[in-house]
Amino acid sequence: MATLECEGITKEIPDGEGLQETCEEFGIPFACQSGVCGTCQIQIVEGKENLTPLTEMEQELGMDEDNRFACQCKIKKGHVKINY
Ligand code: FES
Secondary structure (H helix, E strand, O other): OEEEEEOOEEEEEOOOOEOHHHHHHOOOOOOOOOOOOOOOEEEEEEOHHHEOOOOHHHHHOOOEOOEEEOOOOEEOOOEEEEEO
């Protein structure tokens, strides 16, 4: 089981799961859900190595390992801390 932390709250996510559902619980908004609109942009504070690699869509829109679209990343394992 992996963990995702935002603003002092930590929630468990099964290894390999996308971040979207948990981020929605944190109150992070989503729109397109396909890496196009940028609505779900998050900052990765800790544990970027525990996320799946940048998708093509994220790369095209200038994201990097510290700035991701929550609808595009999955957590592999371990702990990830984000800011919105
Ligand atoms: S919801 Fe549009 S980029 Fe994630």
